[in-house]
Amino acid sequence: MIRRAKAVLFLLALTAAFAGGQSRAWDILREFVFVPGVSGHEGPAADFVQKRLPPGLKVERDALHNVWFTVGSGKPHLLFVAHTDELGWIVARITPEGRVRVKQGGGLLPQTIEARPVTVHTARGPVAGIVAPRPGYAERRTAGDPPDPPFTAESFDIDLGVASETEARALGVAEGDPVSPRRTITDLGPGLMATRAVDDRAGCAALLDAALRLKPGAVKGRTVTFAWDVQEEIGLIGASELAKTLRPDYVFAVDTFVSTDSPLESKRLAHLPIGNGAVVRAIDSSNVTPKAEIRKVLAIAKKRGIPIQVGSSRGGNDGSVFLAGGAVDIPLSWPGAFAHSLIEKIDRRDLEALTDLILAIVSDWE
Amino acid sequence: MTHRIRRTLGLLAAVAALSAAAAIAADLKSLVKDLHAVPSTTGNEEMLAAKVRASLPKGLTVEEDGLGTVAVRLAGAGGPTLVLTGLDGYGHLVSGIAPDGHLTVDRPVAPPHARFDAYLLGQPVVVSTARGPVPGVVAQPALHLLTQERRRLLVEGYSLENAFIDIGARSEREARAKGVELLDPVTTVALLTELAGEKWSGPSLGSKAVAAALADAVSAPHRAAAGVEVIVAWAAQTKFAARGRGARPPLGAARAQARWRPRRAVLVDVIAAGEGEDGPAVGRGPVLIPVGTPPLARALADLAAAEGLPLQPRTGPGSSLALPFSDPASEAVTLALPVRYLDTPSETISLRDLQALRDLLAAFLTKGEGR
Numbered sequence: 001m002i003r004r005a006k007a008v009l010f011l012l013a014l015t016a017a018f019a020g021g022q023s024r025a026w027d028i029l030r031e032f033v034f035v036p037g038v039s040g041h042e043g044p045a046a047d048f049v050q051k052r053l054p055p056g057l058k059v060e061r062d063a064l065h066n067v068w069f070t071v072g073s074g075k076p077h078l079l080f081v082a083h084t085d086e087l088g089w090i091v092a093r094i095t096p097e098g099r100v101r102v103k104q105g106g107g108l109l110p111q112t113i114e115a116r117p118v119t120v121h122t123a124r125g126p127v128a129g130i131v132a133p134r135p136g137y138a139e140r141r142t143a144g145d146p147p148d149p150p151f152t153a154e155s156f157d158i159d160l161g162v163a164s165e166t167e168a169r170a171l172g173v174a175e176g177d178p179v180s181p182r183r184t185i186t187d188l189g190p191g192l193m194a195t196r197a198v199d200d201r202a203g204c205a206a207l208l209d210a211a212l213r214l215k216p217g218a219v220k221g222r223t224v225t226f227a228w229d230v231q232e233e234i235g236l237i238g239a240s241e242l243a244k245t246l247r248p249d250y251v252f253a254v255d256t257f258v259s260t261d262s263p264l265e266s267k268r269l270a271h272l273p274i275g276n277g278a279v280v281r282a283i284d285s286s287n288v289t290p291k292a293e294i295r296k297v298l299a300i301a302k303k304r305g306i307p308i309q310v311g312s313s314r315g316g317n318d319g320s321v322f323l324a325g326g327a328v329d330i331p332l333s334w335p336g337a338f339a340h341s342l343i344e345k346i347d348r349r350d351l352e353a354l355t356d357l358i359l360a361i362v363s364d365w366e
Numbered sequence: 367m368t369h370r371i372r373r374t375l376g377l378l379a380a381v382a383a384l385s386a387a388a389a390i391a392a393d394l395k396s397l398v399k400d401l402h403a404v405p406s407t408t409g410n411e412e413m414l415a416a417k418v419r420a421s422l423p424k425g426l427t428v429e430e431d432g433l434g435t436v437a438v439r440l441a442g443a444g445g446p447t448l449v450l451t452g453l454d455g456y457g458h459l460v461s462g463i464a465p466d467g468h469l470t471v472d473r474p475v476a477p478p479h480a481r482f483d484a485y486l487l488g489q490p491v492v493v494s495t496a497r498g499p500v501p502g503v504v505a506q507p508a509l510h511l512l513t514q515e516r517r518r519l520l521v522e523g524y525s526l527e528n529a530f531i532d533i534g535a536r537s538e539r540e541a542r543a544k545g546v547e548l549l550d551p552v553t554t555v556a557l558l559t560e561l562a563g564e565k566w567s568g569p570s571l572g573s574k575a576v577a578a579a580l581a582d583a584v585s586a587p588h589r590a591a592a593g594v595e596v597i598v599a600w601a602a603q604t605k606f607a608a609r610g611r612g613a614r615p616p617l618g619a620a621r622a623q624a625r626w627r628p629r630r631a632v633l634v635d636v637i638a639a640g641e642g643e644d645g646p647a648v649g650r651g652p653v654l655i656p657v658g659t660p661p662l663a664r665a666l667a668d669l670a671a672a673e674g675l676p677l678q679p680r681t682g683p684g685s686s687l688a689l690p691f692s693d694p695a696s697e698a699v700t701l702a703l704p705v706r707y708l709d710t711p712s713e714t715i716s717l718r719d720l721q722a723l724r725d726l727l728a729a730f731l732t733k734g735e736g737r
Binding site for chain 2: 097107108109111112114115116117127128129130131132133134137138139140141150159160161162163167171182184186187188189192194258259260262263264265266270285313314315337338339340341342343345
């Protein structure tokens with residue numbers, strides 16, 4: 001009886017040493033998705049990360065707002081990286097009528113922003129606006145009419161409620177201000193939600209949670225860097241900057257796996273069900289992960305009892321910029337439906353499995 | 367000394383008057399927010415009807431018509447005047463539950479315009495079940511996997527054929543366990559956006575704001591009744607066209623006309639506002655459009671002038687609510703709140719217009735031609 005109790009206590013102690021407490025990733029994510037961080041304007045998002053990192057770490061931050069810390073020493077050097085930037089637009093100009101026009105791009109389907117609220121993040125604070133519906137939206141159309149011109153970011157005509165450029169500027173709006181969709185969280189059930197910027201705030205939250213549960217003293221015989229980088233959505237720019245100074249042997253980009261677990265997608269590829277665990281991205285648009293490394297991750301997950309799936313999909317990842325420097329890129333993910341939308345869907349179990357997987361790799365990677 | 371006291375008293379009176387006005391505005395804003403939060407589509411007006419009923423002064427007898435219409439009768443000696451607005455807005459309903467738990471949708475009435483359904487793509491929605499609201503999202507294709515061909519089909523050619531609501535259920539059984547049933551209304555999340563220039567924006571905001579203005583006007587302190595009897599009604603099913611020969615007036619309005627046979631009718635509605643100088647505009651006051659003979663319109667215009675309220679007199683087609691009241695023997699007028707981006711998820715109104723509408727209605731009900 002005493003022997004059994006001792007064994008239970010030993011197991012509990014082992015679990016605590018590895019996990020360092022309960023996962024807070026879900027709560028971090030629900031808070032983080034409301035922090036603005038359009039690519040190139042990640043200051044508030046970087047602040048969010050930096051303020052929550054445990055004390056005692058030597059945290060670095062560069063001019064772009066990349067944030068990172070390194071613990072341990074020696075080889076191999078493992079780098080885990082998630083991006084803090086989100087999709088959005090940049091104010092291009094203000095019309096004499098006080099309407100805001102944005103630069104092209106954005107990365108979201110413009111049709112889903114038509115007649116929807118947005119927020120202009122000015123130096124003086126957030127300003128609410130409405131993307132006006134396309135002109136003549138309510139006019140009756142007949143079969144002979146020419147098709148509607150495409151509705152793009154350049155079609156956006158953002159109504160702030162004012163009638164002149166002077167009034168718009170008096171609100172603090174200026175060229176170069178970032179613009180993002182107004183966001184909400186839709187709770188689809190316990191531990192299941194849909195919201196904007198899960199890509200890649202979920203990756204950031206997983207990494208932050210892992211950092212909070214990590215016991216730096218336990219990292220022995222290896223170097224581990226956790227990084228939250230910027231401007232992934234506009235060309236892996238933050239990661240490229242990090243690659244100038246960091247020389248990892250293995251890089252684990254923590255980002256969305258674009259899953260086809262939704263009714264409008266072909267199930268030909270990327271069909272990893274939401275709720276079935278963390279993901280190793282075998283192939284995406286920027287990287288082919290060596291099978292031997294995938295097997296190593298699967299073995300670690302199996303040993304720790306972490307649910308995991310392997311799949312191939314589309315989209316790039318930050319780890320790919322370290323390939324030229326000699327690193328092996330092993331992207332880690334959660335299955336995410338409706339990628340690059342206002343309703344990116346995520347399951348809490350997948351996020352927590354991802355956090356556990358990060359900690360397990362830190363501990364067990366050879 | 368006397369002069370100073372008088373001036374101080376005058377200032378205090380002005381401050382008190384301003385405070386009273388502000389308090390009324392705060393009440394109206396609060397009521398608009400309350401009503402805006404309640405889904406109400408044609409055939410599913412009961413929740414909004416209950417909210418309107420709850421906002422009315424105690425002591426008024428509320429009449430109902432079996433479809434969800436709410437009405438109150440303000441006493442008076444002369445033949446009845448009807449002040450009518452609608453309770454219902456455009457929306458969708460659950461048309462099916464797929465084996466994988468996704469919901470398909472249809473509309474209870476014809477859409478207000480061709481792009482209406484496209485506003486569903488990739489948006490959060492609410493399914494109002496008998497057991498309460500069930501949040502969902504309308505599926506959209508992942509951008510990374512979207513080929514040009516699929517973009518044409520699923521985005522540019524979006525239709526209800528491609529509208530699937532994800533409520534987090536994996537089977538029909540799970541969906542039903544959440545309380546979802548066929549015909550449950552599906553509406554855009556009632557997100558209110560407060561813009562600069564005292565403008566508010568939100569889905570179905572125009573009609574909800576009008577319903578609130580009328581309820582608030584009825585709640586205004588009434589003087590002794592001196593004029594005609596007034597029936598104030600919030601009608602259900604005003605987006606549904608009555609069937610039969612000839613023009614098809616909105617069912618809710620046709621039933622109101624048949625029930626109360628008013629000599630005069632004020633149809634309180636929304637009207638699409640533009641940017642130009644010619645048409646109705648947001649921020650210039652309610653829009654007044656006479657139907658047929660003009661005395662009632664003239665009376666309302668005089669009342670607005672006497673109260674110092676802005677008004678945009680217009681001619682031309684008024685509210686479709688006025689269709690059953692086009693009989694030359696009766697007088698009717700459309701009094702409308704200008705709404706920018708009407709029938710989109712971001713209907714935008716001016717609070718100043720709304721306050722003016724409310725004040726004009728209150729004046730009409732208390733001391734104007736309405737009594």
